[in-house]
Amino acid sequence: MTLDTMTERAACPDCGAGVGLAADTEVTEIVVCTGCAVELEVVAVGPVTLALAPEIEEDWGE
Numbered sequence: 001m002t003l004d005t006m007t008e009r010a011a012c013p014d015c016g017a018g019v020g021l022a023a024d025t026e027v028t029e030i031v032v033c034t035g036c037a038v039e040l041e042v043v044a045v046g047p048v049t050l051a052l053a054p055e056i057e058e059d060w061g062e
């Protein structure tokens with residue numbers, strides 16, 4: 001995934017980093033912050049607004 005396809009940008013509510021989003025991003029979509037890797041939920045579009053996604057108990061094996 002590259003930023004070349006990203007046309008929207010929203011600030012991470014946790015670390016403030018700019019998170020690139022696809023132009024067709026929809027509400028309830030989950031994205032991962034490029035700054036702190038936290039999961040963020042799209043709560044609004046035009047402009048895109050992000051909120052911390054609910055914690056999900058899952059082992060990503062990192």
Ligand SMILES: [Zn+2]
Pocket residue numbers: 012013014015016017033034035036037038
């Ligand atoms: Zn962040």
